Amino acid sequence: MFQKVLVAEDLDSISIAVVQAIEDLGITEIHHAKYCDDALLKVKKAIKDKRPYDLLISDLSFKTDHRETQLNSGDELIAAVKKLQPTIKTVVFSIEDKSFRIKSLFNDLGINAYVAKGRNSIPELIKAIKSVFANNSKIISPELSHALRDKSLIEIETYDIMLLKSLSKGLTVDEIGLDFKNSGIIPNGGSSLEKRISKLKIFFKANNNVHLIAIAKDLGLV
Numbered sequence: 001m002f003q004k005v006l007v008a009e010d011l012d013s014i015s016i017a018v019v020q021a022i023e024d025l026g027i028t029e030i031h032h033a034k035y036c037d038d039a040l041l042k043v044k045k046a047i048k049d050k051r052p053y054d055l056l057i058s059d060l061s062f063k064t065d066h067r068e069t070q071l072n073s074g075d076e077l078i079a080a081v082k083k084l085q086p087t088i089k090t091v092v093f094s095i096e097d098k099s100f101r102i103k104s105l106f107n108d109l110g111i112n113a114y115v116a117k118g119r120n121s122i123p124e125l126i127k128a129i130k131s132v133f134a135n136n137s138k139i140i141s142p143e144l145s146h147a148l149r150d151k152s153l154i155e156i157e158t159y160d161i162m163l164l165k166s167l168s169k170g171l172t173v174d175e176i177g178l179d180f181k182n183s184g185i186i187p188n189g190g191s192s193l194e195k196r197i198s199k200l201k202i203f204f205k206a207n208n209n210v211h212l213i214a215i216a217k218d219l220g221l222v
Contacts, residue, residue: 008058036071098220113139
């Protein structure tokens with residue numbers, strides 16, 4: 001079983017339950033962080049001390065407060081940790097249920113398991129940890145298993161996500177084009193952006209840009 005585990009969770013009640021579940025597995029060295037920045041610092045120190053973590057369990061959403069932070073989500077934390085320690089096992093424990101976001105966590109960040117928070121989530125978390133330790137790949141809560149089979153978003157690219165996010169901020173096509181140009185993102189011409197937006201509206205069966213953004217938000221794309 002894993003020897004050293006880091007739990008990134010900002011709610012005490014959930015953190016206590018998770019730590020108890022991990023202890024029941026016989027794991028004795030368990031560290032906890034309420035902020036993603038603190039979690040990353042713990043990972044860096046563990047690597048420096050040549051005693052790296054075997055497993056990272058992280059939520060996706062972290063409430064903002066008076067403290068200014070560099071990393072504000074579990075996605076950002078996992079990406080940063082993976083750069084330092086690519087082989088670390090990762091389990092996401094979250095209420096997020098959007099297919100695209102879950103699929104991207106597996107495909108883009110290479111997480112090992114996704115457990116949905118709910119009434120029976122602690123037993124599922126224990127099962128997931130055991131499966132990840134046994135080197136089983138892509139463990140996901142049964143009620144969300146459809147997320148990995150959903151083919152409807154296969155044509156959506158990173159460029160489309162950036163475009164949708166820009167539209168959701170209320171930017172005009174001209175403003176998006178200038179922003180993309182300054183960032184070195186291509187295509188960034190007005191006609192190219194209009195054509196892409198039109199294709200997205202057809203793809204998502206959206207009546208207009210407002211409807212398109214509403215659909216994108218429902219899917220967890222923005």
